[in-house]
Amino acid sequence: MNFQHTEDRRMLADALNRYVTQEYSFEERREIAASEQGYSKAKWRQLAELGVIGALFTEKQGGYGGQGFDIATVFECLGRGLILEPVMESALLAGTVLLDAESSVHQPLTEGVVSGNTIAVLGHFEPDSGYSHTYVGTSASRAGDEWVLNGCKVNLFQGQSAVTYVVSARTSGAPGDVQGISLFVVQAGTAGVSLRQHPSVDGGRVVDLVLDGVRVPAAAMLGDEGKAAALIERALGKGVLALCAQAVGAMDVALANTVDYLKTRKQFGVPIGSFQALQHRMATMLIEVEQARSALINASAAIDTEDRIAREKSLSAAKYLIGKVGTLVAEECVQMHGAVGMTAELPLSHYAKRLVMIDHELGDAAFHLERFILFGKE
Structure with missing residues (x-):
């Protein structure tokens, strides 16, 4: 290859x-x-x-x-x-x-x-859904030539910026069923739509989207009724790949900043980067980041395949590894900077927060390890 x-x-x-x-x-x-x-x-x-x-x-x-x-x-x-x-x-x-x-x-x-002329945000995850792409409790019921939506979608990153929301809702079945999930296009400002906005740990904004008796026309349905699970899984897979790539980029910057700090910060009259213990820790991080980069490459190649099992296994393997490595890099880089590594004025602290947050977006390391194992049995 x-x-x-x-x-x-x-x-x-x-x-x-x-x-x-x-x-x-x-x-x-x-x-x-x-x-x-x-x-x-x-x-x-x-x-x-x-x-x-x-x-x-x-x-x-x-x-x-x-x-x-x-x-x-x-x-x-x-x-x-x-x-x-x-x-x-x-x-x-x-x-x-x-x-x-x-x-x-x-x-x-x-x-x-x-x-790029329109900002639309996907609203899928719910308070009780965990990381499951099939757990949808938001309901969509027929009312003449309209659909009535009721439910709540959580943690829509930059959801306040959207003029349109693409929302998953259940038109049949029970939460967790693969069949019965549909997608709807909902315009911001529609009666019954409200937002609860709050900051995220890493400096971004997230909103909870509340749907209280929201009426949308029949044409608002996106795709075939009850068959949106595969569409959602494919989109979230690309999101996992994007998060893995973000993490690799952030880790590269965090490592570079830490190397610069170790070269300039002095103790006992010499740069602390000359201390063998810190050199070993940096070497370990470098090896782990390169392994994460390899996992990203593997997932990038697999995302385009039609073999669902191979694709999802590669994505989960990458997300698991990068979640673990990202947390390691965040912790080690902050520790090597000492107390200054925790300050908001230093960019490093923001990279560390972002790396920790990436582990929890679209499934954390524990979730993707279990998912990888389950796909391995199919």
Whole structure:
């Protein structure tokens, strides 16, 4: 297998890394995180113009990439800058289910999401669902030529930025059943839709989406009734890949910052990086990060296969390993910085928080280890 990126991907990575370094400084990120919106519309437009969103989709879908390695390239760069804009939530997750549903009724929305002109957020997980993609308690019941939605979706990252929500709801069956899950397009501001907004540990914003007797037309259904589980699983798989790539990018920056600190911080008149114990710990982290990078490469190659078992095993293996390694890197880098590593003024503390949070998004290490084992039995 050739592990070298194509020329197009190398050019995209170079452009994105320059953008992160020159146009998305830590100070700017802090200002964006503290703003009322929680993200920057200007930065969102710039990312779209750089080709970030287009790289996530094939030419047929309106982009110019769409393969696993394209997704990994984009999100590894975004992870280096701890980008707050909802690239994963809107473009990748919502965009994937919209495209895979192949709904002509929602074609304008799909085109808007793929172009970056519209922000839509996927609302799927619920207070009692854990990380299961089939546990859906939100209900959708028929009322004439409308559907009435009742339920709650939690932890929609940058959900306050969306003008449209793509929401999963159960039209038949019981929570946990594979069959009976449907998707609905719900406009922000619809009667009965409310948001509970709160900050996340890593500086972003998340919202809980409450649906209280929300009425939507029959045309709001996305795809076939009761058959959305496969669409959701495929989209969440791409989300797992994106998170793994983000983590690898963030780990690279955390390691580089720690190496610089060990070279400049002195004790007993010498840089602490000369101490053998710290050198051993850095070497261990470097080995673990390279192993995580290999898992990311394997998942990037597997995401495009039609073999569901092989695809999901590779994704869970990568998420498990990267969750464990990300936590290790976060803890070790903070400890090597000493007390200053915990301060909000130092970028490292924010990378550490993001790495810990990535482990808990779309399934933590324990969940994906169990999932990997279960798929191995099929």
